[in-house]
Amino acid sequence: MPETPAETPAEPAPTTLRAAVWLLFAEAAGMVVLTAYLAYEVLTADAVDTTSALLLTAFAAFGALVLFLIGRALGQGRAGARGPAIVLQLMLCAVGYYMIQGGLAWLGVLLIALGLLLCGLMLAPPSSRALGVGAPDQRV
Known part of the structure; x- marks a missing residue:
């Protein structure tokens, strides 16, 4: 009896796509840590623009989500x-550039490298094939 599409086991995601997904989860976790730090700073700061501080904290939480x-x-x-995902990684590269300009070169270079690595992983041919993006197979 032939298998129906629902019974056919799914092909596992390629390593490039799995790595990209895990790195995105790691970025989300980093944003959660940043959100917690910002919330702590809002609650313990002596003089603060509360509206701006809360908006920045909410923006970080939204980014994590x-x-x-x-x-x-x-x-x-x-x-x-x-x-x-690629747009967010290109924005991460822009943040990295401004961190380099602001004197945190080591962190800026790290963020740019992370953003470019993730873009490369998501655009890699195995990831594209797994997502069904790009030119169809040219096999005869």
Whole structure:
């Protein structure tokens, strides 16, 4: 009896895509840590612009959530999540550039390298094939 598509076991994601998903989860975890630090600073600071501080903390929390959701969507093989993930990584490169300009060169270089690495992993041919993005196979 032939197997139906629902019974066919799913092909495991390639290493490049799995690595990208785990790095996105690691970025989300880093943003959670940043959010906790910002919340601590808001609660313990003597003089602070409370509105700006709360907005910055909320923005960091939102960033953590978005990174997690995009990582989960990529892990589920949703091709539509790749574009937003790449945009976020390019934004990370911009943050890295300004950190270099601001005197934190080691951290800026690290962020740029992370962003470029993730872009490369998501654009790698095995990841593209797993997501069903790009040119179809040219096999005859």
